[in-house]
Amino acid sequence: MAENTVAQGGERKVSKKALAKSFRNWYYGNLTCFSQEHMQTFGYLVSMLPIVEDLYEDKDDQTKALQTYSAFFNTEPQIGSMIVGVTVGLEEARANGQPVDDDTINGIRAGLMGPLAGIGDSLIVGTLIPILLGIAMGLSQGGSVLGPIFYIVVWNLLAYFGMRFAYYRGYKLGGDAVEALVGPNAQALREAIVMVGTIVIGAVDATWVSITTALTLPGGGTLQGTLDGIYPKLLPLIFTIFCWWLMAKKKVSPIITMLILLVIAFVGALCGFFGAATIATAA
Amino acid sequence: MDTGKVVRMVINMFQAALLGLFACLASMPGMGGTSIGNYTLGRPLVAGLVVGIILGDVTDGILVGMAIQVVYIALVTPGGTVSADVRAACYIGIPLALIAVKAQGLDAGSTEAAALATSLGATCGTVGAILFYGTATINLAWQAMGWKWLEKGDTHKLYLVDMVLPWISHIICSFLPTFVLVYFGGDAVNNLLASLPMDGVPMKTLFAVGSLLPCVGIAILLKQVITKATDFLPFFFGFTLAAVMGCNLIAASAIACFFALINFEITSLRLKVDRVGTAGALTASVDDEEEEDI
Numbered sequence: 001m002a003e004n005t006v007a008q009g010g011e012r013k014v015s016k017k018a019l020a021k022s023f024r025n026w027y028y029g030n031l032t033c034f035s036q037e038h039m040q041t042f043g044y045l046v047s048m049l050p051i052v053e054d055l056y057e058d059k060d061d062q063t064k065a066l067q068t069y070s071a072f073f074n075t076e077p078q079i080g081s082m083i084v085g086v087t088v089g090l091e092e093a094r095a096n097g098q099p100v101d102d103d104t105i106n107g108i109r110a111g112l113m114g115p116l117a118g119i120g121d122s123l124i125v126g127t128l129i130p131i132l133l134g135i136a137m138g139l140s141q142g143g144s145v146l147g148p149i150f151y152i153v154v155w156n157l158l159a160y161f162g163m164r165f166a167y168y169r170g171y172k173l174g175g176d177a178v179e180a181l182v183g184p185n186a187q188a189l190r191e192a193i194v195m196v197g198t199i200v201i202g203a204v205d206a207t208w209v210s211i212t213t214a215l216t217l218p219g220g221g222t223l224q225g226t227l228d229g230i231y232p233k234l235l236p237l238i239f240t241i242f243c244w245w246l247m248a249k250k251k252v253s254p255i256i257t258m259l260i261l262l263v264i265a266f267v268g269a270l271c272g273f274f275g276a277a278t279i280a281t282a283a
Numbered sequence: 284m285d286t287g288k289v290v291r292m293v294i295n296m297f298q299a300a301l302l303g304l305f306a307c308l309a310s311m312p313g314m315g316g317t318s319i320g321n322y323t324l325g326r327p328l329v330a331g332l333v334v335g336i337i338l339g340d341v342t343d344g345i346l347v348g349m350a351i352q353v354v355y356i357a358l359v360t361p362g363g364t365v366s367a368d369v370r371a372a373c374y375i376g377i378p379l380a381l382i383a384v385k386a387q388g389l390d391a392g393s394t395e396a397a398a399l400a401t402s403l404g405a406t407c408g409t410v411g412a413i414l415f416y417g418t419a420t421i422n423l424a425w426q427a428m429g430w431k432w433l434e435k436g437d438t439h440k441l442y443l444v445d446m447v448l449p450w451i452s453h454i455i456c457s458f459l460p461t462f463v464l465v466y467f468g469g470d471a472v473n474n475l476l477a478s479l480p481m482d483g484v485p486m487k488t489l490f491a492v493g494s495l496l497p498c499v500g501i502a503i504l505l506k507q508v509i510t511k512a513t514d515f516l517p518f519f520f521g522f523t524l525a526a527v528m529g530c531n532l533i534a535a536s537a538i539a540c541f542f543a544l545i546n547f548e549i550t551s552l553r554l555k556v557d558r559v560g561t562a563g564a565l566t567a568s569v570d571d572e573e574e575e576d577i
Contacts, residue, residue: 025445027316033429033445034312035422042429042445049438063436070433077317126507129322130356131536136328137349138532142392143342147349148332152323159318184554192547195517196539198508201356201501202521203535208353209497210394233526239495243502248509254366255409257499265491269484274491 012095014088014171018054022047023167026084027160030077039074044084051088055095065091068102075113076120081163082177083112085170112178119181123190127197129155134204209236213268214275289388292469294338294378299466301337302374303458305330307450310370310457312418314450321369327352327404330373338381343391347380348373350397351404353497357504370457371411375464376404382469383476398493403472405496414456421452517542 026047033042045066052065068091075083087105094100132151140147169177180186212235215223227234239261246252246260268274294302308315309324323329331348335341351372380400381391389396429444479486509515517539524530524538 027318029316029445031312031317031321032314033422033425033449035419035426036416037423038426042426042441045429045433045441046445049441053438059436063433063438066438067433070430122507125322126357126504129326130504133326133328133352133356134532135536137352140328140345140349143344143346143349145332145341145345148329148345151326152329156318156323159322163318184558185551188547188550188554191550192543194508195543195546196536197504198514198517199521199524199539199542200532200536201504201508202518202523203525203530203532203539204353204356204521205498205501205518206522206525207532208349209494209501210397211494211498231526233522236498237522237526239498240501240505243498244505244509247499247502248506254499254503257502258405258409258496261495261499262488262492265495266484266488269487269491274487274494 012055012092014051014092015054018050019088019168019171021050022084022088023081023164025050026077026081026167027163030080038072040077040080041070041073043077044069044073047084048087048091051091055091065094068105069109071106071109073109073113075117076124078124078159078163079116079120079166079181080113082166082170082181083109083116085167085172086112086174086177088171089174108175115182116178119190123193127193128158130204131197131200134200137204137208205236205240206233209233209240211235211239213273215273290385291473292338292340292382292385294382294465294469296466298337299462300458302334302378302465303462305333305337306370306374306457306461307453309373310368310418310453311415312422312449313370313457314453325369325373327355327369327373327377330377334374334377334381338378340381343381343384344377346391346396347384347400347404348377350400350493351376351380351408354401354405354500355408356500357507366412367405367408368411368413368415369408370461371414372404372408374461375411375468376400376407378465379403379407379468379472383472386473387476394494395490398490400493401496402489402493405493414460417456418449418452421455422449425449425452 026043029046030040030043034040048066048069052062056062056065069087087109090100090105090108094105132155136147136151138147139150166177169180173180213223213227217223217226231237243257243261246257247254252260265274305324307313308320309330311317311321311325313320313325315321315324324333327348328345329348331345331352332341333344334348335344338344355367355369355372377400380403383399383403384391384396387396387399389399425444425448428448429441432438432440432444479489505518509518520542521535521539524535525532530538
């Protein structure tokens, strides 16, 4: 993506080697030293370290510049590479004597980390990974190694090159790079990606969730047979929507939701709604 | 019930240590990094392959991993709040589930095996959240050292803080718990299951809850994408593709991409019209619509 490269004006330019090292440090180290208090701050510091060493000769200047990045930082690390790239561009501008101070850098950093975390969590963790896992589970039917290998290869290629792209895009375009993620064109793309994710997750629900009842009806026949006549896989659908309703509408936490399911399972097992015998026939 | 062979699987010290190492790499925050560690090795499907290789039964490992994967299909940790720990679900849950499935003589591909694996995996994942908070708390000590070094200008020691010292947190919170639980836990799980009759209420509850739990994973995902009632339609569409029309997941993805493409074209067109509209060329009715889309 060499087009639109913004000339940084001055004579100092971050070397290719330092950029590559900074990216590697972020790619690997963004969350390795996580704590609830500082989250990704130390990952950020080590990814800015090669940059300040490259830009400033004086040791004190390096330390001073690096201390800018000791402010709290947390975002979705894959898409967040872009923010690191943007600050590299800002640091370069500062090294060239442009009017960029700590507050400018931290203001931009803090302003970007929230929106990008939202996009990253919903698009990458909430959509891309479930789609890839859904396909991988389809490939793994019967325990084939094809599924995990598909996921390992495709996800890691996408993650590595995607993060690299975001990092360098952020460096070259600065704040404009983010425009491409939150602007109106990106909105259409995001909606489309979320749509794929929602359809696939529906298919995952129908394929991988297997809930059946053992109840027999007074007139002969089973309740399961009746339910299948209404709509196949009706029980997984009902229980999924029930869990969604609990968590989205009643603000119940996932752990409490699981405990509620445990109670339902116990009561269902007591009254014969759930039985080990019919679970087997459902496969 | 199923008529599979009853096998007593034993995990030796070397295997337990390897599982412990992978637990260090795969957790969140983990030593494998986010992409390779948490998002690759920390997905139960991949962990199923890894555990299968370590314990010498790849096929059953993947089947068990796949069952647990559905519960954790959309593990998002917004703002670092964690309701489940992947290292525990993957590298404690999968080995113990594998032992239990074999001890019960179940066929790993069967629905009962999946339900049993899901119950065990989700229990480990939920209780394991302690490990997440433990790791993050110990990391605070390294970070405190880091601030001092940064103050003094000892900047290269930051590598130590970010990439080396957290290994100590993981030896305490990932390696040791995994090692101990998979090495000694197998017998405990077997004894517990052996004491429960297959047709008793506790066992039926275990199977039933195992079949219900994946709904939570899918519902967590739905919670993110559904903001209004019509957002349910793509979900029902996908559900119908698989449940009624018999599409497998690859076919469903292909169909999904096709509809998403149409949706993309329409949305782009609409946004283009909107922009022309706001530029003053088109009527006010277009502007009204724009207010609604967020």
